[in-house]
Amino acid sequence: MTENLGTAEGIRVRAKAFLAEHDPAEMGKQDFNDARFDAGLAWVHYPEGLGGLGLPRSLQAVVDAEFAAAGAPSNDADRNAIGLGMAAPTILAYGNDEQQHRWLRRLWTGQDIWCQLFSEPGAGSDLAALATRAVRDGEDWVITGQKVWTSQAHLASRALLVTRTDPDVPKHQGLTYFSCDMTAPGVEVRPLRQLTGEAEFNEVFLTDVRIPDTDRIGPVGEGWKVANATLMSERVSIGSGRASARESGMIGPVAATWRSRPALRTRGLHDRLLRLWTEAEVARLAGERLRQQLAAGQPGPEGSAAKLVFARLNQEISGFDVELAGSDGLRYDDWSMRRPERANFYGRGPGYRYLRSRGNSIEGGTSEILRNIIAERVLGLPPEPRVDKDVPWKDLPR
């Protein structure tokens, strides 16, 4: 049988053949997912030997549908969003062969949850100013510093880490990128409670943590380039998603409340609701258009618009939601300190959505930084004069 793998039919045949050999009901979850990875059906756009078959990304949906229909176990992708969405593409682009084989299989199957040690108390929007030091000591590096806003750090066994290895050169030049073992001595994870009452995030204190040089990703001093690859891969991963349904975002619960409770309706709220509904639906279509562009191999800069729009809309819609609730909007479901695995907008009330969405325009690049990026990289506008560009990091005013 000749099978043309590069087609939907070809890859479907391959997936069916695998499933005929591997019964998910008979095998343990880890064994099954290991076998799936080794067969190249984990992420078909990855290279052979690393969980893929070197095929177009769009064919993954065909494989996923076959596996889902056969009742295959998940790889807990929602618990490992940073691993799958950011760590894996970074490792693929900048990791060496040994690292790729050592990390990617455990990552994909969910054996290793990854987190991202980037932001610091003194380096938020200005990430390249970060101060966590890495000093060479024989075959190891010794790391000392503090990271913040780390999702999943309390669950993760590995982390992406950017450090400063040379304070004597301008800030972008003295950085080096590592993978850090989160179970190593000297790694301390503390919950960071946010204004919603819960703690999705963590502070991570690194005190004389030893990282072997074999866990360095990319050359010494080129950490900024690798970090940018990590941040960019977030955007590309949008392309693998599927079109969402109308009213599937935050507008959904608001529209449902509007329909079910006529007593809440006023003319002023009606006009605002229709504006928000329109914007949410247009944003959905724009997201779908972006997905189509990526699937057609025409990646456009529209990805940077998506997060800006999503943040603003979440905030406006949830604010409307609280107001629509009237006196019920004065109640809050729960201020107690909890440790959710991720933001759960829909399991909670409007008050939570309103408060949590304030973070949407801060996390993962503030809306102000995103506007700078659009203005400079998409529209080609000149940068603001930079006072820190050619100054050694250690001499920067602080």
Added chain:
Amino acid sequence: MEGSTQVTAVAQDPAVVPDLLYSDAERALADALGSLLADRGGTDKALARIESPQTYDDDLWHAVAAELGCAGLLIPERDGGAGASYREAAAAAETIAAFVAPVPFLGSAVVATTVLLSAAGGAADSSGTPFTPARAAAYMLRRMADGGVTAALAVPFATAPGAAFPTSVRVAGPRPGDAGVARLRGAVSGVADALPAGVLIVPAEGVPNALYLVDMSATGVSKAPVTSLDMTRQLCDLSFDDAPGTLIASGPGAAKALAAGLAAGAAILAAEQVGLAQRCLDMTVAYVKERRQFARPVGSFQALKHRLADVWVAVSQARAASRYAAACLATGNPDARVAVALAKAYCSETAVAAAQECVQLHGGIGFTWEHPAHLYLKRAKADSIGFGTPDAHRAALAALVNLPAAP
């Protein structure tokens, strides 16, 4: 037009979103049109023309309509047209608006053509008898396909899709000796693209209500140019004093044809708004890179960069909405009414915002008559009213998606 046939399946579920990208054929059309308009139109000519006695550019329209085939984009090949779809029409409209080109593409090649397509209902223009209303519509389409005749729908530009059948013109009955024509009496104000039209499609109140073709040169027809907010699409007032009209559709068929024309007008106007907004953004970005104050390009100031980033975001959103509306019309998608209302509501506000930012961020020069920014501002503001204000379209959405108003 080559490769323009859309094979997108009709989506019953709005979650199945049709292709929102530009096809090669659409891009080629937009490029060809852009070159032609840059060579023969250009904003300098548009500026000079708005103070001339003839605000529409007949020569330019002939080039767009006949040489590039834009007049017959929506007309089937069988009737001498290009057999393309609303997707291609939308791509052409984006380019025309980018140049604020004073040509009646929207009124003739989109709105009037759509009304006639609906009225013809697939009837062939054969010369056989009897000469039915549908055949009269088909005959007119054939004459319009090569740009030989330009037509306009005689309704106020501000008419939204879903508006009640107009009653400002009524059937005054045939005169003795009239063969196959009705006599129309009344007036319509603020009609777009009627100034250069040779033929009008006139909705008239009667028993039943109906649509008539009226020759602009016929006795009893008069038109008066309106000093319009947007002189790149100058409106006119029409009056009919026992003007002879040829029936093309009546009763429910007339209402359906009228609604189709208005919906197509709103959808393709939304595409114009995207093209206009993009051009405003491009002009402004180019200007703030050049203009220096405080010893640096003003485009390096964050206060301006962030505003332009917001315009860019809005245009990229508007483009998706506009493409969705065109795609839905192209395939008869049942979500088309939602898509059109969504696009016109959103793109109207985007175009106005982009044109306003264009004026503001150009500073003093943007406030002059000499600079073309005001052409875009006036067109954007007028277009936001054309074929229904954003508010009217949001009200339509309220009914379509079950978000009822307060009691």
